Amino acid sequence: xxxxxxxxxxxxxxxxxxxxxxxxxxxxxxxxxxxxxxxxxxxxxxxxxxxxxxxxxxxxxxxxxxxxxxxxxxxxxxxxxxxxxxxxxxxxxxxxxxxxxxxxxxxxxxxxxxxxxxxxxxxxxxxxxxxxxxxxxxxxxxxxxxxxxxxxxxxxxxxxxxxxxxxxxxxxxxxxxxxxxxxxxxxxxxxxxxxxxxxxxxxxxxxxxxxxxxxxxxxxxxxxxxxxxxxxxxxxxxxxxxxxxxxxxxxxxxxxxxxxxxxxxxxxxxxxxxxxxxxxx
Amino acid sequence: xxxxxxxxxxxxxxxxxxxxxxxxxxxxxxxxxxxxxxxxxxxxxxxxxxxxxxxxxxxxxxxxxxxxxxxxxxxxxxxxxxxxxxxxxxxxxxxxxxxxxxxxxxxxxxxxxxxxxxxxxxxxxxxxxxxxxxxxxxxxxxxxxxxxxxxxxxxxxxxxxxxxxxxxxxxxxxxxxxxxxxxxxxxxxxxxxxxxxxxxxxxxxxxxxxxxxxxxxxxxxxxxxxxxxxxxxxxxxxxxxxxxxxxxxxxxxxxxxxxxxxxxxxxxxxxxxxxxxxxxxxxxxxxxxxxxxxxxxxxxxxxxxxxxxxxxxxxxxxxxxxxxxxxxxxxxxxxxxxxxxxxxxxxxxxxxxxxxxxxxxxxxxxxxxxxxxxxxxxxxxxxxxxxxxxxxxxxxxxxxxxxxxxxxxxxxxxxxxxxxxxxxxxxxxxxxxxxxxxxxxxxxxxxxxxxxxxxxxxxxxxxxxxxxxxxxxxxxxxxxxxxxxxxxxxxxxxxxxxxxxxxx
Numbered sequence: 001x002x003x004x005x006x007x008x009x010x011x012x013x014x015x016x017x018x019x020x021x022x023x024x025x026x027x028x029x030x031x032x033x034x035x036x037x038x039x040x041x042x043x044x045x046x047x048x049x050x051x052x053x054x055x056x057x058x059x060x061x062x063x064x065x066x067x068x069x070x071x072x073x074x075x076x077x078x079x080x081x082x083x084x085x086x087x088x089x090x091x092x093x094x095x096x097x098x099x100x101x102x103x104x105x106x107x108x109x110x111x112x113x114x115x116x117x118x119x120x121x122x123x124x125x126x127x128x129x130x131x132x133x134x135x136x137x138x139x140x141x142x143x144x145x146x147x148x149x150x151x152x153x154x155x156x157x158x159x160x161x162x163x164x165x166x167x168x169x170x171x172x173x174x175x176x177x178x179x180x181x182x183x184x185x186x187x188x189x190x191x192x193x194x195x196x197x198x199x200x201x202x203x204x205x206x207x208x209x210x211x212x213x214x215x216x217x218x219x220x221x222x223x224x225x226x227x228x229x230x231x232x233x234x235x236x237x238x239x240x241x242x243x244x245x246x247x248x249x250x251x252x253x254x255x256x257x258x259x260x261x262x263x264x265x266x267x268x269x270x271x272x273x274x275x276x277x278x279x280x281x
Numbered sequence: 282x283x284x285x286x287x288x289x290x291x292x293x294x295x296x297x298x299x300x301x302x303x304x305x306x307x308x309x310x311x312x313x314x315x316x317x318x319x320x321x322x323x324x325x326x327x328x329x330x331x332x333x334x335x336x337x338x339x340x341x342x343x344x345x346x347x348x349x350x351x352x353x354x355x356x357x358x359x360x361x362x363x364x365x366x367x368x369x370x371x372x373x374x375x376x377x378x379x380x381x382x383x384x385x386x387x388x389x390x391x392x393x394x395x396x397x398x399x400x401x402x403x404x405x406x407x408x409x410x411x412x413x414x415x416x417x418x419x420x421x422x423x424x425x426x427x428x429x430x431x432x433x434x435x436x437x438x439x440x441x442x443x444x445x446x447x448x449x450x451x452x453x454x455x456x457x458x459x460x461x462x463x464x465x466x467x468x469x470x471x472x473x474x475x476x477x478x479x480x481x482x483x484x485x486x487x488x489x490x491x492x493x494x495x496x497x498x499x500x501x502x503x504x505x506x507x508x509x510x511x512x513x514x515x516x517x518x519x520x521x522x523x524x525x526x527x528x529x530x531x532x533x534x535x536x537x538x539x540x541x542x543x544x545x546x547x548x549x550x551x552x553x554x555x556x557x558x559x560x561x562x563x564x565x566x567x568x569x570x571x572x573x574x575x576x577x578x579x580x581x582x583x584x585x586x587x588x589x590x591x592x593x594x595x596x597x598x599x600x601x602x603x604x605x606x607x608x609x610x611x612x613x614x615x616x617x618x619x620x621x622x623x624x625x626x627x628x629x630x631x632x633x634x635x636x637x638x639x640x641x642x643x644x645x646x647x648x649x650x651x652x653x654x655x656x657x658x659x660x661x662x663x664x665x666x667x668x669x670x671x672x673x674x675x676x677x678x679x680x681x682x683x684x685x686x687x688x689x690x691x692x693x694x695x696x697x698x699x700x701x702x703x704x705x706x707x708x709x710x711x712x713x714x715x716x717x718x719x720x721x722x723x724x725x726x727x728x729x730x731x732x733x734x735x736x737x738x739x740x741x742x743x744x745x746x747x748x749x750x751x752x753x754x755x756x757x758x759x760x761x762x763x764x765x766x767x768x769x770x771x772x773x774x775x776x777x778x779x780x781x782x783x784x785x
Contacts, residue, residue, distance in 0.1 A: 262371070
């Protein structure tokens with residue numbers, strides 16, 4: 001472009017049109033993709049892991065009639081950010097936390113729209129019971145955990161992110177928490193429900209599209225229920241320490257045999273040798 | 282053909298007076314620091330002798346340099362696997378005692394001693410322990426001027442090839458002889474230290490061939506110390522890094538010769554560029570022992586050859602450097618005249634420091650007040666400077682040092698040096714017949730013109746003729762990777778960027 005010539009503005013028009021069209025359509029069809037909009041589906045995706053409606057306690061309380069017991073305002077706030085409510089020292093939240101084995105309700109990342117949908121579903125009187133699992137096999141569960149067996153729907157083996165007692169001394173990944181302390185110990189029988197549809201943000205993203213089959217859930221549950229820190233006899237520690245000391249001493253002695261001559265030097269032996277040879281004459 | 286340039290050196294041993302000025306100049310500039318007390322990047326040895334560190338030439342002890350194994354060129358020190366096994370316990374290191382325990386003197390005592398019956402003395406204080414040393418047993422030049430000493434001189438490795446008779450003769454009073462051997466890093470073309478370094482900290486600068494140890498990469502494995510057959514890398518116990526002669530590259534970059542060259546009283550040192558064919562390095566280092574010198578000479582290329590110049594330019598060597606190579610005194614001594622020889626080519630590192638072997642005094646007696654050399658006369662050449670066959674130091678000894686045992690190579694050098702002396706003596710003293718001069722020239726395979734040039738560069742060279750420092754243009758080259766003004770603030774030896782502490 002030569003100096004003094006004004007740039008043409010024509011190129012700007014199609015861009016403007018494109019921006020306008022995309023904004024309008026975006027706002028109109030701003031339905032979040034891949035998230036349940038219908039209350040029942042949403043509950044099954046996010047809540048059934050810990051809650052039932054009229055099916056009794058799991059990890060968390062039975063939610064039958066919850067809309068009558070708690071104010072709408074409190075419930076909205078709680079569902080939006082339970083972690084913040086609990087942190088703020090809210091008396092109801094604290095009591096619930098203490099009652100339910102100090103397992104805090106995770107922040108599910110719900111939008112205000114989803115919260116409203118859920119609340120109206122909870123107020124509708126529908127019931128959802130806890131799922132009933134088939135009998136699990138702990139050995140198969142371990143195979144699933146470490147990845148010797150693949151999950152039917154193609155989910156990743158647990159070991160890639162989690163460690164647990166009983167899978168060997170190297171353990172598993174440590175991206176997620178160690179499940180020896182955070183699995184069965186923490187959730188109790190609710191763990192089975194947790195496995196059916198993990199509600200936490202990270203787990204939900206991983207498992208939403210590759211859910212576990214009921215049999216897989218049962219097997220994993222059986223395995224994790226049994227897994228605990230394997231005991232070690234107190235005498236073993238002393239044995240290991242002794243072995244280490246003896247082994248180190250043996251290695252040092254071996255090194256001394258093999259490399260012992262390395263600092264003998266050259267000059268002194270040469271002088272000694274020469275002097276010895278001259279006195280012999 | 283892959284022509285590269287190398288800043289190379291010649292030491293003319295005939296001119297060395299053993300004054301150690303070079304060593305002191307180097308010491309004052311570079312190794313006057315904590316941890317470097319025992320180091321002498323430049324040292325001067327008396328030969329025959331065992332040198333510094335003791336018996337450095339004995340590669341059965343130190344495993345330096347290269348050897349041919351099943352036709353392949355291998356590090357003598359170790360294979361990779363063995364190197365890994367020995368990495369914490371390198372068994373072929375000289376101990377501090379093999380160098381020497383460095384010391385200073387308690388000069389204060391001369392001033393502060395309480396009054397007494399005796400003169401106060403300055404006791405020797407160890408620079409390692411800080412305690413007085415009652416018994417100084419060794420030094421960097423312990424056997425100075427003691428050519429026939431019963432311990433150090435007799436254990437010289439180069440005497441191994443001599444017969445018992447020849448060895449015995451060396452100890453006869455009239456035949457006792459020595460010469461000096463100043464040594465710095467040879468800046469080899471096939472350096473053993475570089476190959477031995479597990480950390481990859483040692484490198485050879487592309488533009489001038491100077492071998493350097495990157496202080497921030499060195500991890501103190503000390504394999505270079507064994508790997509260098511000349512024992513010219515040293516471990517600094519204070520910094521935990523190895524160090525070596527840097528050929529005073531900061532001086533070279535500003536157009537000055539290195540400090541040891543500059544300060545040399547006898548003016549024995551010459552510095553200049555050699556152009557060499559890098560394609561030949563491996564082949565040249567692999568030839569049989571007796572061909573090593575010839576192969577190394579063959580690798581050095583004629584800087585006037587248009588083909589060579591073309592290839593040099595293709596490799597980015599500047600016109601100024603090529604001109605410098607054409608002027609190089611090193612090229613003349615090494616290739617054109619064939620007078621300068623590498624030290625211990627049998628180590629196969631292709632050293633780029635060359636030595637003109639010394640003309641040692643012939644055997645003579647004083648008879649009725651006259652210096653009688655009649656015994657020295659050989660069959661085909663006149664007396665005085667001619668008697669190569671009756672030289673005090675056997676040619677085999679010289680061949681062991683300078684030509685991997687090839688006596689012919691050393692003899693050729695001596696014949697030419699003798700021709701120069703006879704030619705000049707005929708000119709100035711006029712006690713030789715023309716026929717004798719011609720015979721000497723023929724034996725030396727040289728001409729009157731060549732002899733005249735050799736004489737001029739040996740005896741009357743100017744500063745500019747001795748030191749032809751190429752323009753290294755580092756100040757331009759450095760702009761490629763950092764701002765010159767940032768760099769300007771930094772000075773001195775050591776680590777430029779502070780090194781983070783190692784984390785385990």
